[in-house]
Amino acid sequence: MRAAATPLRRHAAALACAALAVLAVACGGGDDEPEAPLPASLRELKSRPDLRPPRISVDAAPERPGSRLVFLSPRMENTDRDGATHQQGALALDERGRTRWFRPAADGAPITDVRVQRYQGRPVLTWWQGSMAELGIGKGRGVIADEAYRPIAFVEAGNGQTVDLHEVLISRRDTALVTIYSRARRDLRPLGGKQNAQVTQGIVQEIDIQTGEVLFEWQSLDHVALDESYQPLPEEEDASWDYFHINSIAEDADGDLLVSARHTSTVYKIDRETGDVVWRLGGKRSDFELGEGVRFGIQHDARWISEDVLQVFDNVEQAKDPAKQEPSSVKRIRLDEKAMTATLEQRFDQPDGMWALSQGNADAQPDGGAMVGWGSTGAFTLFDRRGDVLLDAHLPAEYDSYRAYAQRWVGRPLTRPSIHVGREAEQITVAASWNGATEVQAWQVLAGPSANDLQPVGAPAEWQDLETTIVRATRHPYVAVRALDAEGRSLGVSPAVHAPMPPSEEG
Numbered sequence: 001m002r003a004a005a006t007p008l009r010r011h012a013a014a015l016a017c018a019a020l021a022v023l024a025v026a027c028g029g030g031d032d033e034p035e036a037p038l039p040a041s042l043r044e045l046k047s048r049p050d051l052r053p054p055r056i057s058v059d060a061a062p063e064r065p066g067s068r069l070v071f072l073s074p075r076m077e078n079t080d081r082d083g084a085t086h087q088q089g090a091l092a093l094d095e096r097g098r099t100r101w102f103r104p105a106a107d108g109a110p111i112t113d114v115r116v117q118r119y120q121g122r123p124v125l126t127w128w129q130g131s132m133a134e135l136g137i138g139k140g141r142g143v144i145a146d147e148a149y150r151p152i153a154f155v156e157a158g159n160g161q162t163v164d165l166h167e168v169l170i171s172r173r174d175t176a177l178v179t180i181y182s183r184a185r186r187d188l189r190p191l192g193g194k195q196n197a198q199v200t201q202g203i204v205q206e207i208d209i210q211t212g213e214v215l216f217e218w219q220s221l222d223h224v225a226l227d228e229s230y231q232p233l234p235e236e237e238d239a240s241w242d243y244f245h246i247n248s249i250a251e252d253a254d255g256d257l258l259v260s261a262r263h264t265s266t267v268y269k270i271d272r273e274t275g276d277v278v279w280r281l282g283g284k285r286s287d288f289e290l291g292e293g294v295r296f297g298i299q300h301d302a303r304w305i306s307e308d309v310l311q312v313f314d315n316v317e318q319a320k321d322p323a324k325q326e327p328s329s330v331k332r333i334r335l336d337e338k339a340m341t342a343t344l345e346q347r348f349d350q351p352d353g354m355w356a357l358s359q360g361n362a363d364a365q366p367d368g369g370a371m372v373g374w375g376s377t378g379a380f381t382l383f384d385r386r387g388d389v390l391l392d393a394h395l396p397a398e399y400d401s402y403r404a405y406a407q408r409w410v411g412r413p414l415t416r417p418s419i420h421v422g423r424e425a426e427q428i429t430v431a432a433s434w435n436g437a438t439e440v441q442a443w444q445v446l447a448g449p450s451a452n453d454l455q456p457v458g459a460p461a462e463w464q465d466l467e468t469t470i471v472r473a474t475r476h477p478y479v480a481v482r483a484l485d486a487e488g489r490s491l492g493v494s495p496a497v498h499a500p501m502p503p504s505e506e507g
Contacts, residue, residue: 038085041396043099045467046420046431052087053102053466054399059351060392065095069409069438070371070380070391071114072401073127086398090114090127092409092438095382097393099466101411101436103149105129109140110165115363116407117170119144119153119209123409128165136245136358137181137200138165144209148414149436157205158214165402166247175215176207177249177257183240184221191226193233193241199226202246202261204270218257218275220244224264228284230317231263248301248361260302260312267302267312281310281335281342293344294333300375301361301403309334309345313360315375327353330362330372348383350374351392361403373404380404411436417494421479428474428499432481433467439491442484443468447476451496454480460488475501 038044042052054074070093076086090111092101105111106129114127130140139162142155155176157163166179180203188197199221206216229243245262252258256278257270266283270276279287282296297317305311310333319325332346348362348370359375368385378395395401417434432443443461446454461470470481477500483491 041398042086043466045433046422047418047433047467048435051102051104051435051466052085053091053099054087054396056093056097056099056393056395058097058391058393060389061096062390065098067408068095068406069093069100070095070097070382071116071405071407071409072373072380072395073110073112073114073403074378074395074399074401075110075112076398088399090125091401092411092436093393095391095406097391098464100438101149102466103436110138112138112165112402113168115403115405116409117144119170119174123147124152124170125149125409126168126170128163128168130163130165132165133181137242139163140165142168142176142178144170147410147412149411150414153209155207155209156212158207158212159205159217161203161205164246167249169249169251170209171206171251174209176209177251178205178207179203179246179249180205181242181246182219186221186226188226188233188241191233197233198238198240200240200242200244202244202259204246204249204257204259216272218259218270220246220261223270223275223277224261224268228264228266230265230284248303250303252304253307258302258304258310260299262298262300262315265297265299265317267299267310279337279340281333288335288340288342291341291343293347294331294342296331298358300359303362303364305332305364308336311362311364311370313362313372313375315356315358315360318355318357325355328356328360328374328377330370346387348372348381348387350377350379351381351389352379354379359400359402361405363403363405363407365406371404371406373401375402376400382406409438411438413437417481417483417492419479419481419494419497421497421499423499423501425502426473426475428472428479430470430472430479430481431467432470432483432494434483434492435466437483437491439485440483441486442488443470444482444484445470445472446480446482446493446496447472447474448478449476451478451480451498454478454496460484477501 072091075088087104089105090103125145144153161180164179169177186199202220204218248260250258259268267281269278296314298315301313316326327350330348334343334345354377356375363371369383378400382391413436420431422429445457447457448454478496480496482493
């Protein structure tokens with residue numbers, strides 16, 4: 001079994017990346033290249049030197065990728081690393097692990113939970129962005145963006161609170177369900193603590209996105225006892241005890257809520273009307289009899305995938321003996337709410353036997369498979385319904401991703417394609433990119449005597465990755481690229497770059 005690379009450091013958020021614009025620019029010549037070579041873990045894009053997405057290592061991939069994109073939120077585990085070189089942000093890949101879109105996090109504020117949701121009847125991209133208040137706890141807001149990646153709405157918490165990084169879920173009612181962390185004072189003497197100690201609780205709010213009105217609020221301290229926690233009391237004098245650690249919210253078909261709490265190792269069903277706990281799955285006070293293989297620990301991302309089957313990302317409690325540490329997995333659990341039994345129906349295991357100390361999720365697919373993000377390990381795997389691996393890949397060691405999703409998305413940025421041209425005599429090397437334009441399937445090189453007189457040079461070149469490199473022969477001094485879709489239709493043309501013949505070569 002291979003252990004997760006430095007999992008404790010991976011759980012810490014990375015904040016030290018430089019603020020960089022996301023708008024596309026037309027780049028020509030070699031002056032915009034980095035002064036020093038980038039680390040091998042980062043991509044070097046000649047047409048977009050402002051973008052340095054992490055390099056994806058792919059262990060398994062389908063020969064012919066489908067139409068889904070994989071959404072990740074790469075974050076740096078080590079804030080001491082050179083933030084001017086490394087970038088964290090939002091990332092979209094095709095099913096072979098090739099990059100379609102990368103948005104660096106602005107102002108060093110990390111991004112988490114990038115995914116496709118629906119808002120006002122249309123697909124949107126959503127993510128959380130903010131700052132890390134402390135280990136695993138964020139203070140920020142939700143972002144809702146259109147197909148051009150422009151923010152069209154923001155989700156802010158109410159009642160003096162801020163949105164935490166773990167969940168920004170858009171409901172069928174165009175409201176947002178968000179996680180919040182808040183401190184209160186409690187008497188912890190029965191648990192061996194102090195009389196007036198600080199306790200961090202989990203809060204659920206439902207927010208009217210358009211007005212910001214709080215429509216519903218649930219606080220864990222009102223409904224979940226302190227002694228349900230497995231989390232040790234902090235040793236530091238003034239530290240707050242994070243007894244609950246909420247990490248996901250989902251809705252039942254009947255409108256009730258499903259809440260996952262890491263530090264109680266429990267999934268709670270919450271009555272929407274009263275706030276009462278209807279039942280507990282797992283933990284110290286499980287209302288269900290757990291069948292073989294059902295038990296989970298420090299879990300994340302509890303979701304219904306059918307009327308009576310619950311899907312849980314099982315991080316697994318740390319074993320005292322590292323040699324006995326179990327790998328993390330995704331468990332599909334059938335619940336019988338009459339007999340109050342829980343039975344393991346299906347399990348997806350981490351292919352390399354890695355253990356994710358923190359983070360992680362499973363995005364159920366329409367075909368019965370699952371896209372699994374292995375949290376602090378930085379790995380992600382796409383399974384088919386039988387559990388066979390379609391895509392298995394991972395981020396560089398210095399990055400992790402809170403969650404991973406496989407979803408359909410069409411991105412149409414308002415920017416133009418970007419180009420970089422290098423010349424050696426009559427041969428040009430063209431680097432073409434169009435960040436976020438998901439429909440590009442090929443690039444046509446154009447060249448001519450002026451920027452307004454360009455003609456095709458050679459056949460279209462197949463799209464290779466976020467940046468495609470094309471070699472062509474031409475003496476013309478002006479060069480551009482045209483982006484083509486699967487039918488060969490033009491999607492956009494880059495600005496023309498002046499790439500003249502060297503003086504000694506000119507007539």
